[in-house]
């Protein structure tokens with residue numbers, strides 16, 4: 287950075303800068319701070335919890351050691367300065383560490399109503415002691431935190447409802463945190479990204495820094511709209527002959543838009559629709575609690591193992607070809623409903639040419655790839671029809687990132703949400719767009735901090 291300016295804004299990269307997962311960033315302005323995201327490293331979390339019943343009492347030190355939550359030791363000295371902890375959306379790599387870490391900061395959690403519902407259900411289900419206040423701020427609304435700091439939630443399209451970009455208004459300008467987002471002009475559910483608001487920022491030249499999702503910055507494309515995924519689903523669910531076959535679909539439980547499409551097609555297929563699995567129950571209930579959706583008249587929800595076993599027995603007795611089953615287990619997680627059905631833990635007779643539709647991609651990590659292989663090998667033995675990758679991503683690609691940079695014209699760019707290879711894609715893009723990357727684009731690692739000239 288330049289030494290000619292007085293440093294006013296500090297950005298602390300805490301988690302998610304060396305990997306995909308455990309996102310956490312702190313912005314500090316003149317002795318006041320805001321924490322943006324507080325997420326889990328999902329695979330480390332799943333690994334660690336597989337052999338343990340309850341980790342709510344596990345020490346933070348142990349969780350950090352096992353790479354489950356971000357190591358926030360570099361900012362713990364500022365804990366009294368923190369005015370708000372802001373999870374930007376309900377994905378666990380942004381929200382999931384809040385129940386473990388928020389108590390170390392004397393500050394409220396501020397999030398959208400859907401994110402709040404999911405957070406409260408985790409706290410309740412897992413019996414966390416949680417002293418922090420949880421406040422809601424609606425999409426496209428603003429909240430004054432202190433005399434000098436306000437936050438604004440800018441609605442953004444992603445793969446779970448009420449995802450926001452956070453604009454932190456300071457007396458030196460705006461820090462815009464866009465982690466995660468994509469530009470979807472044809473969403474199937476919820477509103478478009480609030481481009482008008484972003485354009486206004488650029489007109490007033492106020493964006494000091496953009497901290498941004500760079501996971502897919504190397505993909506030379508615009509991430510397709512969710513309406514494309516809906517068409518792909520329609521093509522498989524309504525465009526093939528499913529008569530006499532059981533149809534099973536699995537997708538991300540937090541992807542309410544996708545679930546809504548699945549239910550819509552299930553109804554057109556005139557099938558009884560049953561959701562099987564705990565995390566489906568958690569996210570659907572959160573969305574229903576705030577009246578985002580109402581699945582209750584069309585969908586039977588079954589949450590726990592014993593009930594699932596009983597339900598599957600009924601389904602087979604009634605004729606499984608009359609049903610659409612929506613199940614957990616898109617990554618082949620061993621504890622999920624689909625894995626248990628395939629391995630016989632839940633008794634279910636797959637017949638040849640039954641349908642198994644994966645409305646997801648396999649997240650490319652060794653554990654997921656191995657889990658999915660194990661699951662698919664089992665499914666192949668039943669000679670079922672497998673439909674993979676009926677999916678589009680919720681993350682911005684290179685051309686979405688270019689659009690965002692052109693819209694808000696940030697002075698500084700800080701690539702987040704990914705390892706160095708992913709973040710370098712954004713660095714290259716900024717160079718291509720004429721940025722002086724040495725001064726204005728910052729590749730920070732976890733635990734690093736930067737002072738920005740404003």
Ligand SMILES: [Zn+2]
Nearest residue numbers: 375377444466
């Ligand atoms: Zn996300």
